[in-house]
Amino acid sequence: MIELENVSARFKDAAGTVIDAVKDVSLTLAPGAVHAIIGPSGSGKTTLLHIIAGILVPTAGTVQAQGITVSKLGESARDAWRRKNCGMIFQDFRLINELGPLGNVLVPSWFGRNGGTDIRRSARDLLAHFDVPARSGPVAVLSRGQQQRVAMARALVLSPQIILADEPTASVDKVNAERIIDELARLADEGRTVIVVSHDERVAARADHVIEILNGTLNTANGAQTEHAQARGVH
Ligand SMILES: Nc1ncnc2c1ncn2[C@@H]1O[C@H](COP(=O)(O)OP(=O)(O)O)[C@@H](O)[C@H]1O
Ligand SMILES: [Mg+2]
Numbered sequence: 001m002i003e004l005e006n007v008s009a010r011f012k013d014a015a016g017t018v019i020d021a022v023k024d025v026s027l028t029l030a031p032g033a034v035h036a037i038i039g040p041s042g043s044g045k046t047t048l049l050h051i052i053a054g055i056l057v058p059t060a061g062t063v064q065a066q067g068i069t070v071s072k073l074g075e076s077a078r079d080a081w082r083r084k085n086c087g088m089i090f091q092d093f094r095l096i097n098e099l100g101p102l103g104n105v106l107v108p109s110w111f112g113r114n115g116g117t118d119i120r121r122s123a124r125d126l127l128a129h130f131d132v133p134a135r136s137g138p139v140a141v142l143s144r145g146q147q148q149r150v151a152m153a154r155a156l157v158l159s160p161q162i163i164l165a166d167e168p169t170a171s172v173d174k175v176n177a178e179r180i181i182d183e184l185a186r187l188a189d190e191g192r193t194v195i196v197v198s199h200d201e202r203v204a205a206r207a208d209h210v211i212e213i214l215n216g217t218l219n220t221a222n223g224a225q226t227e228h229a230q231a232r233g234v235h
Helices: 045-052 075-085 101-105 117-129 144-156 174-189 201-206 227-232
Strands: 002-012 018-029 033-038 060-065 086-089 162-166 193-198 209-214
Touching: 002 045, 018 045, 018 060, 018 209, 033 045, 033 174, 033 201, 045 162, 045 193, 075 086, 086 144, 101 117, 101 144, 117 144, 144 162, 144 174, 162 174, 174 193, 174 201, 193 201
Parallel strands: 033 193, 033 209, 086 162, 162 193
Antiparallel strands: 002 018, 002 060
16 A cells, blocks of 8 residues: 655746645555546646655655655665565656667666576566567667567566556557556556556546546545446455
């Protein structure tokens, strides 16, 4: 269970203007479900996602995950927590262009854990699962859809309990978008906590909970349960 209590994030832009990107958000995110965070551009979705992942520390409020107050940890403890518990799929993928698919999927194994044969095997299995050849030259030459699937394999290689995806369907074609949505649903069915930021109606339609954010404020407390979730019997 992930719990956000009265979380706010305030930035100052270059001119010194204060921006309240996230305002007093309280939210509970249960495992075994897809939680869609939806809202227009600039509404605070990415900021909220980065707060949940411990990339950003809220300026007020707390974030707890499995009993740990992640928002109170120092930077290196937060990084270690995130590497152990979170799989991130960034909007711009953040792949290393010069490396091939396998090299990219193995990046999380550079830190802390030894990149043993188990990790190599799971990297290869994931790439096969996502229909990307492990050795197909640098990822820079792959299609957007293939790059997205490499990013997804990388997010999953250490088997994280929490999956966070930022606009994963925004820059891929319809077939790849459907595929990503299917994968996210499958990961939730495995019992993981899946949090996906999107303004894609197809993502919201398949999510178990939809959390609407507007100007940094939640429209729906705790994420209204969707008809889809009710049909699946998910709480
Ligand atoms: N590092 C930052 N410094 C200053 N302003 C920021 C920063 N990150 C986000 N913002 C501002 O916070 C608001 C919310 O941004 P963001 O979370 O990226 O929205 P969304 O993902 O919904 O498009 C925007 O006004 C954005 O310009
Ligand atoms: Mg964003």
